[in-house]
Amino acid sequence: MFFDRIFDINDKKERVYKRYLNGEWIDGNDEGQTLAIKSPIDGSLVGRIPAMSREEVDEAIASTKDSLQAWAEMPIYERAEIFYAAADLFEKHLDEMAEVLVQEVAKDLASARSEIERTADFLRYTADVGKSMAGEAISGDNFPGGTRNKISYVTRVPLGTVLAISPFNYPVNLAMSKIAPALIGGNTVILKPATQGAISSLHLVEILNRAGLPTGVLNTVTGRGSEIGDYVVTHKGINFINFTGSTEVGRHISKISEMVPLLLELGGKDAAVVLPDADLDFAANNIVSGAFSYSGQRCTAVKRILVQEEVADALAEKLKARVEKLNVGDPWKNAAVVPLIDDKSADFVQGLVDDALNKGAELLTGNKREKNLFYPTLLDHVTKDMEIAWEEPFGPVLPIIRIKSVEEAIEIANASEYGLQSSVFTNNINQAFYIANHLEVGTVQINNKTERGPDHFPFLGVKASGMGTQGVKYSIEAMTRPKAMVVNIQKID
Ligand code: NAP
Numbered sequence: 001m002f003f004d005r006i007f008d009i010n011d012k013k014e015r016v017y018k019r020y021l022n023g024e025w026i027d028g029n030d031e032g033q034t035l036a037i038k039s040p041i042d043g044s045l046v047g048r049i050p051a052m053s054r055e056e057v058d059e060a061i062a063s064t065k066d067s068l069q070a071w072a073e074m075p076i077y078e079r080a081e082i083f084y085a086a087a088d089l090f091e092k093h094l095d096e097m098a099e100v101l102v103q104e105v106a107k108d109l110a111s112a113r114s115e116i117e118r119t120a121d122f123l124r125y126t127a128d129v130g131k132s133m134a135g136e137a138i139s140g141d142n143f144p145g146g147t148r149n150k151i152s153y154v155t156r157v158p159l160g161t162v163l164a165i166s167p168f169n170y171p172v173n174l175a176m177s178k179i180a181p182a183l184i185g186g187n188t189v190i191l192k193p194a195t196q197g198a199i200s201s202l203h204l205v206e207i208l209n210r211a212g213l214p215t216g217v218l219n220t221v222t223g224r225g226s227e228i229g230d231y232v233v234t235h236k237g238i239n240f241i242n243f244t245g246s247t248e249v250g251r252h253i254s255k256i257s258e259m260v261p262l263l264l265e266l267g268g269k270d271a272a273v274v275l276p277d278a279d280l281d282f283a284a285n286n287i288v289s290g291a292f293s294y295s296g297q298r299c300t301a302v303k304r305i306l307v308q309e310e311v312a313d314a315l316a317e318k319l320k321a322r323v324e325k326l327n328v329g330d331p332w333k334n335a336a337v338v339p340l341i342d343d344k345s346a347d348f349v350q351g352l353v354d355d356a357l358n359k360g361a362e363l364l365t366g367n368k369r370e371k372n373l374f375y376p377t378l379l380d381h382v383t384k385d386m387e388i389a390w391e392e393p394f395g396p397v398l399p400i401i402r403i404k405s406v407e408e409a410i411e412i413a414n415a416s417e418y419g420l421q422s423s424v425f426t427n428n429i430n431q432a433f434y435i436a437n438h439l440e441v442g443t444v445q446i447n448n449k450t451e452r453g454p455d456h457f458p459f460l461g462v463k464a465s466g467m468g469t470q471g472v473k474y475s476i477e478a479m480t481r482p483k484a485m486v487v488n489i490q491k492i493d
């Protein structure tokens with residue numbers, strides 16, 4: 001089997017995954033400390049991953065340093081060939097990869113397959129962009145007092161070792177969206193995947209390994225962020241941190257990392273603004289899919305509706321009808337609403353719903369729970385004093401906030417600490433652009449649900465939603481720096 005070398009089977013017949021160092025899969029630390037990864041679907045053991053020691057982290061980072069120069073000097077064309085080979089392998093092993101994702105993070109099978117296909121596309125596109133990256137030559141006489149005898153020849157060079165920290169909800173795609181741009185830019189990479197999601201991420205690493213990635217260019221660090229995270233983040237060998245995850249952890253990382261450049265993609269509270277002239281069926285379809293797919297465990301999920309009072313009843317009715325038709329429960333049967341990643345997450349969602357109901361919100365549907373499976377929940381008449389108006393639930397609950405005017409929509413949208421994306425549903429293009437201009441977010445989707453892709457678009461959050469910009473070209477730029485060589489032409493006598 002293709003992935004056999006990434007784990008051993010212990011005497012209890014459990015899969016014990018290894019760490020990837022210098023192009024080899026090796027056993028975890030001498031003390032054999034592991035973390036049990038259980039499926040959110042039924043609590044069954046998916047496998048064990050190494051809880052790595054500090055010494056092992058040192059070893060992983062040192063190995064990336066040893067490999068840096070050779071990798072940075074390898075022609076981009078050759079680096080790109082490895083990416084094309086890896087993309088083909090993702091497609092060849094789509095079924096196995098998707099099955100691991102379903103088991104480990106309870107993503108529905110269709111979305112799991114699409115995450116793998118998207119990753120293959122991402123690799124090919126990154127290789128193409130890498131190959132077409134060109135430097136520039138700037139003449140000195142463009143600036144006052146300059147001279148044509150001075151030319152700056154500018155190329156982009158790698159930063160060194162990039163620490164890629166990925167979240168649980170896209171363990172393959174959001175890991176690769178850091179790894180591939182970092183590598184094509186000539187950096188080496190330490191991957192610290194989310195603990196729940198690490199097994200899927202280790203499969204990704206094996207694909208890059210088998211595609212021919214040179215040894216030491218990518219190494220893994222596994223273990224709980226709360227235990228090993230600070231050590232890796234503050235390690236002197238790390239030259240760039242590319243983090244996707246919660247605002248809480250992102251803030252913490254930005255406090256403890258000193259003089260190390262960061263790219264942070266964090267939480268969101270994306271609003272869908274619905275104006276009276278919008279096509280309400282179209283808006284309702286988009287909002288329900290945007291809010292509830294993968295149980296709302298997406299940074300870009302629609303997390304609140306700001307609808308003008310004139311059409312609020314009609315929209316609420318349409319939303320309720322669609323939410324009640326959602327397929328709930330089994331990720332293997334492509335349910336949109338699947339068990340949440342753990343019980344704690346379901347408790348958090350329950351707390352937000354209880355708070356809203358205690359303060360007078362109207363329950364249109366849902367508020368039913370079986371362990372970590374939270375049924376899709378729609379709340380109407382949500383007001384600003386309720387936590388659900390501001391908190392990111394990362395679960396299948398959608399609040400409707402009724403507004404009186406466009407100005408009130410803008411005010412409430414911008415009052416959030418977050419600033420990832422927003423949607424505006426209207427047939428009036430002037431209104432759409434007026435609102436879009438005034439929203440404090442990275443991206444405004446006009447007549448569409450909020451979403452990250454396509455992956456070559458810039459993707460960024462402002463305020464507590466992040467720092468820096470992702471997207472193939474933007475990510476490569478973030479993880480490289482300009483290097484200028486100035487030619488000073490001497491006058492010939
Ligand atoms: P999380 O709890 O913040 O974890 C993210 C990653 O950080 C995991 O790999 C985690 O490892 C690691 N980590 C935790 N503490 C750390 C520390 N002290 N130092 C270094 N790393 C540490 O987030 P999550 O629950 O996986 O993901 C959900 C959140 O991510 C949501 O808020 C969502 O909005 C956000 N998100 C944002 C985007 C975006 O692009 N804006 C995309 C996806 C998700 P462990 O798993 O071992 O704790």
Ligand code: G3H
Pocket residue numbers: 169170297298299300450451452453
């Ligand atoms: O969870 C955050 C992801 O970046 C969202 O990506 O909009 O493609 O689901 P997506």
